[in-house]
Amino acid sequence: MTDDSPDSDGIDRRTYLGALGAAGAAGLAGCSGGGGGSSSEDLGERVPALTVASLGGVAGASAIEQANQHVATQISEVLGVPAEVTIKELTTLWNEAYSDSRTFSFHLDLSPQFPSNLDPDNLLYSYHIKNAGANGNPNVINYADCDFSQKLDEQRTASSTEKRREYVTDALSTASEDVMPTTLCTNTGSSIYRNDQLNAQDVGQAGPVDRNPEFLWNTEPINGANAMKSNVTPGNIPSVVYMNNRPSTPWVGTVYMPLLYRDRNYELAAGAAKDWTVENSYQTFTFDIREGMTFHDGSLLTAEDAKWTLDFLNDNADTFAVISEYPYESVTAVDDTTLTVEMSRPAPSWLTAFVPIWSGVLPKDVWRAAGAEEDPMNVEFDRIIGSGPYQVRDFQTRQILAMEPYEDHYIDVTGDLIFRGYSDRQSARRALESGSLNILLNSTNDTNEQIKNALGDKATVVTSDTFVSYELRAQHSFAPSMFREFRLAVSQTLNRTRLNAYFNGGTGTPELRSSFAGKNHPWRPESDDALTKIADSPQPNTEAAKQVLRDAGWGWDGDGRLHYPPEKDLTPRWPEGSTPCEEPDSFPCVPDICG
Numbered sequence: 210m211t212d213d214s215p216d217s218d219g220i221d222r223r224t225y226l227g228a229l230g231a232a233g234a235a236g237l238a239g240c241s242g243g244g245g246g247s248s249s250e251d252l253g254e255r256v257p258a259l260t261v262a263s264l265g266g267v268a269g270a271s272a273i274e275q276a277n278q279h280v281a282t283q284i285s286e287v288l289g290v291p292a293e294v295t296i297k298e299l300t301t302l303w304n305e306a307y308s309d310s311r312t313f314s315f316h317l318d319l320s321p322q323f324p325s326n327l328d329p330d331n332l333l334y335s336y337h338i339k340n341a342g343a344n345g346n347p348n349v350i351n352y353a354d355c356d357f358s359q360k361l362d363e364q365r366t367a368s369s370t371e372k373r374r375e376y377v378t379d380a381l382s383t384a385s386e387d388v389m390p391t392t393l394c395t396n397t398g399s400s401i402y403r404n405d406q407l408n409a410q411d412v413g414q415a416g417p418v419d420r421n422p423e424f425l426w427n428t429e430p431i432n433g434a435n436a437m438k439s440n441v442t443p444g445n446i447p448s449v450v451y452m453n454n455r456p457s458t459p460w461v462g463t464v465y466m467p468l469l470y471r472d473r474n475y476e477l478a479a480g481a482a483k484d485w486t487v488e489n490s491y492q493t494f495t496f497d498i499r500e501g502m503t504f505h506d507g508s509l510l511t512a513e514d515a516k517w518t519l520d521f522l523n524d525n526a527d528t529f530a531v532i533s534e535y536p537y538e539s540v541t542a543v544d545d546t547t548l549t550v551e552m553s554r555p556a557p558s559w560l561t562a563f564v565p566i567w568s569g570v571l572p573k574d575v576w577r578a579a580g581a582e583e584d585p586m587n588v589e590f591d592r593i594i595g596s597g598p599y600q601v602r603d604f605q606t607r608q609i610l611a612m613e614p615y616e617d618h619y620i621d622v623t624g625d626l627i628f629r630g631y632s633d634r635q636s637a638r639r640a641l642e643s644g645s646l647n648i649l650l651n652s653t654n655d656t657n658e659q660i661k662n663a664l665g666d667k668a669t670v671v672t673s674d675t676f677v678s679y680e681l682r683a684q685h686s687f688a689p690s691m692f693r694e695f696r697l698a699v700s701q702t703l704n705r706t707r708l709n710a711y712f713n714g715g716t717g718t719p720e721l722r723s724s725f726a727g728k729n730h731p732w733r734p735e736s737d738d739a740l741t742k743i744a745d746s747p748q749p750n751t752e753a754a755k756q757v758l759r760d761a762g763w764g765w766d767g768d769g770r771l772h773y774p775p776e777k778d779l780t781p782r783w784p785e786g787s788t789p790c791e792e793p794d795s796f797p798c799v800p801d802i803c804g
Contacts, residue, residue: 252764252772254779256689258291259284262305262313265296268634269653272711276317279711280681283702287751288758289771290689306349306684309342311785314690315683315699318349319396320725322675324420324471328562329377329732330365333725336384337361338796339803342686342788350389351686353782353789355798357383362802366555368490373557378734385723385741388696390680392720392743394709395728397672401657402648403641404669406434409648413473414729416673419628419650422462423473426598428648429623436625439648440637443607443630450581450588459628463612464595465569468496468515468548469560475676475731477561481510481570481596482548491555492538498546503617504572505600506592512542517573519550525585532567535559570596598622654714676730678720679712687781688773694761697743701754705747719747 261284263277264270274296281292295313297305305312325331334340338358340348360380367373384390400417402409409417410427417424419441428437441459462470462480469485472478479485482496502510519540526534538551552559572594581588593601598620599612610628614621629646631637638656640646642663649656657670681699683690690696705719718728722740726733734740745753758764762774773779783792790796790803 251775252766253775253777254773255766256290256771256773258293259315259689260313261292261294262297262302262316263294264299264302264316264318266298268651269712271655272653273317276679276708276711279704279707280315280317280699283704283749284699287702287749287754288698289765289769303347303349306351307345307347309351309686309785309788311684311687311781313684314687315681317393317679318682319679320677322396322398322418322420322677323566324415324475325562325566327471327475327676327731328558329373329380329726330361330558331562332730332732333377333380334361336389336725337802338789338798342783342790343786344788344790350682351684352384352387352389353685353796354383354387355796355802357387358802359798365558367557368555370557374732377732378739381724381726381732381734382739382741384725385739388683388693388700388723388741388743389685390682390723390725391696391700391703392723393679393681393703393705394712394719395678395717396675397713397717398675399652399654399657399670399672400648400650401641401652401660401668401670402428403644403664403667405432405667406430406644406647407437409669409671411473412671412673414475414673414676415471415473416675417648417650417671419459420471421473422470425463425626426620426622430625430647434624434647436627437648438627438629438646439650440631440640440646441610441628441650443632446604446610446628446630447607448586449590449593449604450586459610461566461569462597463599463626464593464597464601464610465571466595466597467565467567467569469565471565475729477565480565481515485560487560491557491560492552494550494552494560496548496550498548499619500546502596502619504575504596505594505615506572506575507617508572508574509545510570510572510596511545512548513545514573515548515570516540516542517576518568518571521571521576521581521585522567528585529567533563535563572596599626672716674717674727674729676727678724678727679708680725686783687785688779691782692761694757694763698754698757700743701745701750701757703744704749705744709747721746 261277261281263274277294281294284290284292320326320332335347336352338353340346341351341353357380360376364373364376367376398416398418408429408431412424415421430436461467466481468480468482469477470480483499484497486495498512504510522532523537526532535556536553538553541549543549575594579588579590598615598618600615602613603609603611607630612626634656637649638660641649641660660668683696685691709715709717709719721742721744722737723743724740764772783789790799793799
């Protein structure tokens with residue numbers, strides 16, 4: 210079976226797994242795959258069996274497993290390399306990848322659709338060369354390329370948006386030419402709500418998610434309902450300081466108001482600051498704080514509170530592990546409504562990657578009195594005092610964050626907003642059906658169908674394309690996935706129509722060009738010509754896949770098993786247990802950028 214048409218999309222999982230097992234057994238017996246036999250004298254070493262890792266224990270794990278099975282089957286049957294799927298929990302997969310353990314060659318994944326990833330620095334920097342290898346850093350593919358990494362460093366200090374875009378486009382083009390990543394299809398965000406209780410207004414490009422504060426503000430309880438009641442992952446409400454240590458959900462834009470926020474179309478919008486200016490090549494930032502804006506205890510929100518918040522986060526960057534350090538020279542409250550931030554060098558990402566994401570403006574006196582400066586991760590309050598359009602009326606760790614409108618705010622919201630922690634998606638589904646929830650955020654196709662069957666016309670599904678795509682990610686440190694031609698050949702074998710059906714129920718769009726930035730990402734190159742085409746169509750092109758390998762000197766034996774080219778150097782790009790930053794002879798940029 211080679212998936213030359215989407216007609217096989219309806220195959221059931223048991224049959225599919227059985228087919229894979231049969232293919233693997235046939236491959237080991239020398240009966241599958243291949244592009245035509247060659248004399249053993251013309252072939253190099255045989256390509257060994259490889260492993261495709263599949264994330265388990267996450268939302269949509271079943272679809273992810275089916276998609277990985279498809280990848281493994283195509284590698285086995287089309288390319289003649291036995292491939293098996295191994296289920297790995299998220300933390301296990303990350304730990305093995307971050308330590309470059311070389312236990313698998315491919316896995317399917319996508320970048321989180323966090324607002325922080327709308328900035329190219331957050332989206333791309335984990336793939337910097339200094340994060341590759343056995344160092345525990347988050348380069349999940351162990352990608353190491355000097356040109357790519359140098360462009361990432363240059364965009365960090367670009368003196369203008371135009372220059373920064375040029376560097377980012379060059380970096381994306383370099384990775385694309387490397388077939389990194391193997392982009393598959395757009396990712397669609399989906400939520401489902403009860404239209405007998407809620408009226409959801411314009412959700413914009415950001416979609417119906419808790420990272421879209423305008424969606425939360427504009428959704429109106431109706432027909433006697435007095436609250437928008439949503440699910441949330443329990444780990445997102447572990448403590449009141451969570452919003453300082455992780456991407457800003459569900460605190461920012463609700464309980465706390467940042468200086469700027471991301472609106473429903475991903476654009477920067479005025480928050481606690483009604484206006485802002487950028488000068489001196491991204492070294493001077495000035496914010497005009499809204500006059501008369503108050504915290505939930507009635508005290509005035511001033512530039513001094515914003516200054517303390519920035520100083521507090523910067524002073525504790527090591528404690529709040531996800532916060533990047535920036536080259537602050539000074540943070541000054543010029544007067545009650547004017548805040549000036551000076552950097553020692555251009556820092557263009559600060560405004561977009563930090564300001565709208567990490568926390569909101571905190572009440573200085575309240576946090577100091579609670580001991581935040583002495584023990585920033587264990588701050589306890591008699592009452593949670595925020596600066597956003599909602600004030601907290603009930604908070605229980607990992608269980609509930611219940612909010613009600615704060616009447617003295619410049620944003621008018623209708624009704625309460627309640628997040629309840631659910632670790633089990635099926636429990637959240639049943640809660641929606643019973644009415645104890647009225648919206649299920651970040652839902653899946655299967656769950657949506659179950660709810661529609663139970664509630665009929667009372668349920669509305671809202672779907673939108675996100676700014677990231679599903680990707681097949683290859684490990685770059687060892688063979689065969691470290692070879693560009695092998696990655697390109699695998700890409701040509703894949704049925705993107707089928708994969709889109711698995712991931713999005715067919716509502717997404719197959720992607721034929723390699724790009725870390727999805728089609729809706731604001732930093733995607735304006736012209737697709739900057740990106741490498743890695744598939745001829747959404748359907749597999751098995752002959753093109755084999756030809757890519759033939760052109761590079763690979764070949765198949767009489768049993769259909771793939772072999773490397775004769776004299777092919779199979780030495781890993783750096784020794785196991787090491788990092789590319791320890792190999793200056795192989796990576797000439799290392800002395801300059803790994804310090």
